[in-house]
Amino acid sequence: MANNLRDVYIIGVGQTPCGKFPSQAAHMLGREASWAAIKDSGIHARDIEIGFCGHVYQGMGVGQRTLKDIGLVGQPVINVEGACGSGTLAFWEAWRTIAYGQHDIALAWGVENLSKIMSGGPLPLEEDDIEVALGMSMPGLYAMRAKRYLDEYGVSAETLAKVVVKSRKHAAQNPIAQFRKETTVEQVLADPLICDPLTRSMCCPVGDASAAAVLVDGETLKRIKRDETRLPIKVLGCIAQSGGYASATGLTCDPSENVTRTSQMAYEQAGLGPKDMDCVEIHDAFAIAELIVTEALGFAKKGEGARLVEEGKSNYDGDIAINASGGLLSRGHPVGATGLLQTVEIVNQLRGEATGYQVPDAKIGLIETMGGAQPAMDGITCVVSILGK
Amino acid sequence: MSETEERKVLHPDFFTEEPEVRLIAGKSKSSGNWTFPPYLADPVSFQDDVEHLPLPKNGVLHSFTIVRRSLPDFPVPFGLGLIDFPDQKVRVMAQVEADDLEKDLSLGMEVETIVGVVRKAKDGSDIFSYKFKPAK
Numbered sequence: 066m067a068n069n070l071r072d073v074y075i076i077g078v079g080q081t082p083c084g085k086f087p088s089q090a091a092h093m094l095g096r097e098a099s100w101a102a103i104k105d106s107g108i109h110a111r112d113i114e115i116g117f118c119g120h121v122y123q124g125m126g127v128g129q130r131t132l133k134d135i136g137l138v139g140q141p142v143i144n145v146e147g148a149c150g151s152g153t154l155a156f157w158e159a160w161r162t163i164a165y166g167q168h169d170i171a172l173a174w175g176v177e178n179l180s181k182i183m184s185g186g187p188l189p190l191e192e193d194d195i196e197v198a199l200g201m202s203m204p205g206l207y208a209m210r211a212k213r214y215l216d217e218y219g220v221s222a223e224t225l226a227k228v229v230v231k232s233r234k235h236a237a238q239n240p241i242a243q244f245r246k247e248t249t250v251e252q253v254l255a256d257p258l259i260c261d262p263l264t265r266s267m268c269c270p271v272g273d274a275s276a277a278a279v280l281v282d283g284e285t286l287k288r289i290k291r292d293e294t295r296l297p298i299k300v301l302g303c304i305a306q307s308g309g310y311a312s313a314t315g316l317t318c319d320p321s322e323n324v325t326r327t328s329q330m331a332y333e334q335a336g337l338g339p340k341d342m343d344c345v346e347i348h349d350a351f352a353i354a355e356l357i358v359t360e361a362l363g364f365a366k367k368g369e370g371a372r373l374v375e376e377g378k379s380n381y382d383g384d385i386a387i388n389a390s391g392g393l394l395s396r397g398h399p400v401g402a403t404g405l406l407q408t409v410e411i412v413n414q415l416r417g418e419a420t421g422y423q424v425p426d427a428k429i430g431l432i433e434t435m436g437g438a439q440p441a442m443d444g445i446t447c448v449v450s451i452l453g454k
Numbered sequence: 455m456s457e458t459e460e461r462k463v464l465h466p467d468f469f470t471e472e473p474e475v476r477l478i479a480g481k482s483k484s485s486g487n488w489t490f491p492p493y494l495a496d497p498v499s500f501q502d503d504v505e506h507l508p509l510p511k512n513g514v515l516h517s518f519t520i521v522r523r524s525l526p527d528f529p530v531p532f533g534l535g536l537i538d539f540p541d542q543k544v545r546v547m548a549q550v551e552a553d554d555l556e557k558d559l560s561l562g563m564e565v566e567t568i569v570g571v572v573r574k575a576k577d578g579s580d581i582f583s584y585k586f587k588p589a590k
Contacts, residue, residue: 199583
């Protein structure tokens with residue numbers, strides 16, 4: 066990779082609440098979040114040179130439909146799809162076009178309205194995928210990972226329930242979260258099983274939302290008319306990787322390999338390591354993912370991710386704040402919007418604006434997004450970004 | 455029309471039933487690397503010298519779940535598993551059948567390749583493909 070990349074800053078963010086809004090088309094959610102991000106930055110909307118819109122199920126031209134409603138036409142808009150990593154893949158596109166000097170000001174956003182296409186149950190997947198055609202679903206896949214993990218490391222389903230309890234507790238303070246009611250280990254375990262050992266509340270909900278960020282390069286930051294009371298947040302690292310072969314490297318059909326590989330590249334780009342992180346947003350589509358990814362990102366040894374949860378060390382005011390927003394389990398997982406929701410969350414934390422669940426003295430934060438599954442591969446897309454103030 | 459001719463089969467190229475049920479994998483002549491299903495080019499040697507060969511009949515159950523809520527066309531509950539073929543370093547995801555899903559499946563057990571019903575067609579008829587069950 067080129068080492069003469071330009072500095073990139075996030076100067077404005079916006080988001081909608083997460084929930085079920087079947088009457089709101091995706092572009093309506095998108096325009097709300099995008100407009101909020103532009104207003105937050107204080108720049109003129111016309112200064113946006115290019116847009117990248119992450120989504121999965123929202124159809125042709127959703128990005129163009131979004132920007133049309135806020136007066137932005139003509140400039141290039143690229144719709145980005147990378148399964149559940151679509152939002153952060155759109156963010157990565159915006160980052161790299163600025164870092165490599167092609168554009169100075171970009172808008173990245175993610176949109177998804179799932180409740181218009183489904184009321185509940187597992188996400189519809191691609192029928193051309195041989196495993197999907199045989200009955201693979203995302204809860205099924207994560208359930209198999211969970212079963213293996215619990216067995217290998219002597220962890221009980223109770224620990225998975227504790228991940229949900231922490232997630233709900235965090236989300237209770239997050240005004241945009243989908244589930245803001247606290248729960249108990251007993252309630253989580255008493256929920257119906259979706260795929261053993263995952264109960265319903267160990268799986269993320271169906272929901273809708275949008276989130277957006279305005280990105281600029283370091284020189285533009287100095288020259289552009291913007292709201293200077295708003296703290297710019299620097300992108301210290303941003304790496305996207307597609308899944309790798311599992312069968313080429315042995316029997317390691319495990320998404321954590323992809324997360325490990327991508328995060329190591331991001332740490333290297335930022336010149337930082339896991340110990341430098343204050344707050345982290347992890348792609349916890351299912352409770353087991355928080356444990357696996359915590360380890361893959363280097364915050365715990367293999368099999369010891371559960372201890373962070375058990376000992377409260379991953380609470381928002383603990384040693385390493387993991388999913389202070391409530392994560393995908395409780396804030397919500399409107400698939401294409403998720404990566405940008407995570408990014409906005411870390412920006413809010415670094416700006417010290419997460420009232421009620423502010424991570425104390427947060428200076429550096431990490432975002433991990435993991436998208437999809439493919440036979441014999443460790444996922445479709447993984448994106449890891451590191452932000453600092 | 456015979457019963458065989460009427461049977462709807464998913465992924466017919468990925469298994470054989472003669473002389474016994476086996477999955478058909480790809481093996482690169484140059485690298486010896488296996489993949490399931492066969493790829494166009496081998497990910498180790500980057501050569502397109504991929505032969506289509508049967509995997510052993512029996513594999514090892516790496517993990518499994520009992521799916522109780524699924525996408526349409528899949529009657530629940532059903533078993534879903536990751537099956538390892540250690541000598542070929544191949545892991546296959548497929549449905550796993552058992553008389554009692556709660557009691558008969560365990561991690562690390564030997565399972566055998568079979569053909570059975572995996573889902574329903576839009577008209578409600580059965581669709582067959584490869585799946586696994588505890589080895590005899």
